[in-house]
Amino acid sequence: MTFPPLKRHEKIMELLFGSGEVKVNELSALLDVTGKTIREDLERLEEQGLLVRVHGGALLKNRSDLGLLPQQAPNARHLPEKADVARIAVQLIEPNDIIALDGGSTTLEMAKLLDNVPLTVLTNDLFIIAELARKDRIRLIVPGGHRNRNMLVSPEAVTFMARLNIRKAFLSATAIHPEYGMTIYTGELLDQKQAMLEAAERAYCVADHTKFDKCALLTFAKLNEVYALITDSGLTSEMAEKYEAVGAKLIRGPL
Numbered sequence: 432m433t434f435p436p437l438k439r440h441e442k443i444m445e446l447l448f449g450s451g452e453v454k455v456n457e458l459s460a461l462l463d464v465t466g467k468t469i470r471e472d473l474e475r476l477e478e479q480g481l482l483v484r485v486h487g488g489a490l491l492k493n494r495s496d497l498g499l500l501p502q503q504a505p506n507a508r509h510l511p512e513k514a515d516v517a518r519i520a521v522q523l524i525e526p527n528d529i530i531a532l533d534g535g536s537t538t539l540e541m542a543k544l545l546d547n548v549p550l551t552v553l554t555n556d557l558f559i560i561a562e563l564a565r566k567d568r569i570r571l572i573v574p575g576g577h578r579n580r581n582m583l584v585s586p587e588a589v590t591f592m593a594r595l596n597i598r599k600a601f602l603s604a605t606a607i608h609p610e611y612g613m614t615i616y617t618g619e620l621l622d623q624k625q626a627m628l629e630a631a632e633r634a635y636c637v638a639d640h641t642k643f644d645k646c647a648l649l650t651f652a653k654l655n656e657v658y659a660l661i662t663d664s665g666l667t668s669e670m671a672e673k674y675e676a677v678g679a680k681l682i683r684g685p686l
Contacts, residue, residue: 434462437618437649439472444616444648447482447491454488480646510536512639515663515684517541520601520637526550528598531627532559534582534620535603537637545569553597555583555623584619592626600631602657604638606645609677612654613638614647624651633658635682640665643674654679 434442439462446453458469473489476482482489517540524530527549532538534556542559545552547566554560555574558581563571574592576585602624604613613636615621628634634657643666654660659680671681 433464436472439464439469440476440648441616441618443472443476443489444481447489448616452485452488452490456487458488476648479648481648508536509639509641510540512641512663512665513537514540516637516639516661517544519663519682519684520635520661521545523599523635524550529553529596531592531595531597531600531631532556533600533602533624533627534559535637537639538601538603541601541637553592553595553627555588557581557583579617579619582620582623584623586622589622589626592623592630595630597627597631598633600627600634601661602628602634602636602652604636604642604651605647607636607638607643607654607660608646609644609654609674609679611646612650613652613657614650616647616649618649621649621651628652628656635659635661637661639663640667640670643670 442462443453443458455466455469459466462469473482473484477484477489481492483492513536516537520541521544529551531553532542538556539558539562542562545563545566547568549568551570551572552563553572555576560571560573563569573583574588576583576588602613605615607613615624636657638660640662654674655678659682660674661682663684666683671683674681
């Protein structure tokens, strides 16, 4: 099976996040392309600041970024900060709202904080579905699809979302950057995030401060495409001013 460039880049980054390093000869065999093609792939990914090339392979540029990819279990890293972001975000939700919760550990914290009140919630995150299924006054809408880690994805789900009237969407991101915007690693989630964004009257990105000034492989939205970035008080004033200078609106905790 021959992988197109984007799929190769996704696979390379997935392997890097698993072990911290990759070898050219192993990637060449796995992805069924020449070593020259792999070296060109690594060069492009290095230009994006995602890895560092070394003799015979590459290393993950920021070891502290390990764990940024969606996991089978909820990501518990920086949980207090994510809980702070979630508390800010749920204050923006009103009774009888129609909202969308993107997949992610911060949006899962939002789901935990939601009271059992009349509300319509669209989500394809399996952990959020399990959390909200216990709240019988919340109308849960699940577009469905096949499983990709903790998410359900499909072209049909994207088409379904595009027809909806969502009042507020809360989107997650792997990383946030002033130039590249909100980014992720998994291409299969790209269309779903963009459909959720476009269907919403008002969209927010929920992200703790550790995700700022970092970049993942794929941009799903620029900073000015969401109403605001919701983050915790750990984001410094200097960093906040940097993002506001490029047109981003920030909501920082605590409110």
